[in-house]
Amino acid sequence: MRTLWSRFRALFSAARSERELNEEVETHLAMRAAELRAQGLDAAAARAAARREFGGIDQMKEEYRDRRAIPWIESLTRDLRHGLRGLRHNPAFTAAAVLSLALGIGANTAIFSFVNALMLHMLPVEEPEQLVNLYRTGGWGKGYASYPLYLEFRKRSDLFSGVLARSGSHEVRFDAGHATRVDYARQEMVSGNYFEVLGVKPAMGRLFTEDDNRTPHAHPLAILSYDFWRTRLGMDPGILGRVLHVDEQPLTVIGVAAPGFHGVEVENRADVWVPAMMARGDIMQPGMHWIWIMARRRPEIPRSRMQAAANTIMQQYLTSVYGRQRNTAFGKWALDQKIEVHDAGVGLSTLRDAFGKPLTILMAAVGLVLLIACANVANLLIARGAARSREIAMRFSLGATRARLMRQLLMESLLLALLGSALGLAFAAWGARYLLLFLPAAAGDAFTITPDATVLAFTLGISVLSAILFGLAPAVRATALDPAAALKDGGSQQTGGAARAGIRRTLVVVQVALSVVLVVTAALFARSLAGLRAIHPGFTARNVATFDLDFPRAWKRADKARHRELLGARIAALPGVTSFSYGAPGPYRGGSWSAGIRVPGSARTAREGVEVDIQGVGPAYFRTIGTRLVTGREFDQGDMRATRKIAVVNAAFLREFFPGLRDPTGRILSFDDAKPEGGDPTYIVGLAPDILHEGLKTAAKATVYLPLGHDVTETEFDPTLLVQSQLPSRTLFPEIRRVLSQIDPEVALTDPRTLSERVDDSIFAERAVAALSEFFGGLALMLAAIGIYGVMAYGVARRTAEIGLRIALGAAPARIAWLVLGDGLLLIAIGLSIGLPLSLAAGRVSASLLYGIQPDDPLTLVLTAIVLMAIGVSAAFLPARRAATIAPIEALRHE
């Protein structure tokens, strides 16, 4: 080992070693020359004589260098060649081992590439670990905040060395001056100090300063991302000073940001940065939540103190803005907001919020798969070691050291692992694409999974690690034999067989135990998903095409309504279309809308107003999505312009405001929530069942459906359009686009999905986790089955003589078969007794991701045990049959 180490070190210190050699030679010559001078020679002659005695210096140095480098490289290449030859000679073994490893390593690489992109990759900014996100919670969604709140945090230079504000990175219309159709770019609106706080430099021109963001609507400037400039503007060298239309505002380009910088979001890259002051509307309104607050914390401030300070700032701010409305429903809602300080060095990601935990669990699951694969390969290697014991004994007696033989065997393992990871990388590319399919189109927009240096290093790392893991024990085992005995024995399976069988059985038990964990987890996620799938969303129509419309900014509400009516009529006339409607927010769209109400006659609102969810919908909304009203009627075309205000409420509303009542039609509610008895009445005309508009896991809240256009929907957002038809969406959407462009090419269609796709997207994480953990569980079972089969078959082969003797003495074949089967079941039973407690522990981690099922669900555990037993029996079946049919005469010959 020491030799190995010194050679290894020598590889890296060649230069130093060269210098030392020179010095050593020089010393030698000087000493000899000094001696000769003392004997009376003059300096030059002494020197010459010393050199002569020394012999050819260059020749010696050459030899020295060879000696220094070659042993290492030579033995390495020799081991490599030997390893390759060994693998080539045993293609079945090599294929099985490489495939096992490739599956394990590939799965790990695929999942890790997501973990890396989503959770580990630091933003390309200065000292990203100092960045924090001031994350708002409570009322009005999560994360984003108002500009006045930003200004409050900005004052605190004692906590932060800089505080920046940014809008989300949103798609807006983009026109470089010659667009023939509606085109988009991602715009991020930012405070003047954005680039300075992040420490991003310009590639060209200049970046924003505080002076570029002082007066509302007075800074028509833009900065482009390098990639956007390169791909969409052809690297136009005259870009500075050019005017581009971004979100229909003419902006002058003043700079291009450094290459590689795409803003602070992981999955949504920013293309264009615009000063926050250019935002439309009154950005100083405290109720307008549209920016994210990020800050660079002072490294000396501890986290706990920062969170405490943030709480205080938030409380003071909320009191100053909403303190006087403390007693209204709105006031309570508004005051119940908090700020959480989150680390933001890895960028902001809503996908991470939704998918981070599931991904971590998947990462752990693939880790177990790799362990099981390693156990399999170790098993194969031990079996092979037994077959090679004669060769190894021979080499021992020819003088090879144990270290040398072990190194060679480990080299073989490393080769297997490297081959496995090469194939695994191909699997990983395929696996990552498969995983991407689960992500909603919007989430994976600019989210590309390319194996970068980190991922490749990870893959290399786990393959070396697994080589050691599966290679070390077999190598120790194989080289620990007594050469004389092994040679005499002729390499039969007897020598060391018992010990070897012991290790192999242990490995199988480990495999079974780990498989149990994976199978239980997979079953839990599958049943959790099935539970989610079983939830009735409140509508039955799945093949409903949904889409949003994007209008030019100048369009007024009335223009949009007119356009919608025209479009609805044209779409309804398309062949195959059975119903058309719209709704805001509409089903599974994200975003919600609420208002405070009073309900005369209801105890619930006797003392104060209550916030309810609002849906602004069109005629035949319920029919279009396949919902039958419980009582009453839904809105028709006439209701849309009627002056009498009407509403449909849902079952949750009935439960909350009229407990016990069966039919609320004829009752009234009021959006004037200041007075206990309300004001201007809205008449309830129908009762709808609960529709889960916000997702399967979110229970329906009390909801009031209003005809879109009701006063309360004054600040409406554009509705989602819904088309029920018999056509597949593939053929329907092009038709809709055609109709749309005929009416007005300035209006663009966005986010085309079917209703069932929207439902699927809302549970993408659950679907991905269930599908992948099922796959990994299946993989684990397959690997474990191979392991059991291998050990059983080996055991039968080893005991051929004994079994033959028993049969000769009259043992019934069935009894012999049971002997082998029972042995297999014993291994499974031990594996289960270790695996089940392990899976209970693992279940606690995944509990928060489960819906409607407990991690210690008895049925799941029992089913897992049955599946494992069944796998064990079928894997042991062939060896058992083989054992039962051993002919005594054959057994004798075997001996």
Next chain:
Amino acid sequence: MSTRSSKTDLLQGTLDLMVLRTLEAMGPQHGFGLAQRIGQISAGMLDLNQGTLYPALLRLEQRGWIASRWGASDANRRARFYELTKAGRKQIAREQDDWARTVALMQRFLRPVE
């Protein structure tokens, strides 16, 4: 990678044993000192290029039989000193046995048959 000598052909491994034994007898020694000493003991029977010693020292070090460190010579010169390791001592014992056996064997052939 043979160790070559110009005058008298050395049996493989002989120089190694000479170096090891010399180090055992003299204690830590630098390359020049070793060369001098080996020259003295062989009393002119072995005419060896002193440079040949260095690759041999490297080989012995790689095998872990000797170790080296830098120190100061008598004349206050920086020099590399070699010394025997535990493994080196064991190796001497092993090789001495081998040699004794070889010599005994050869003697049986060289002695007149009785």
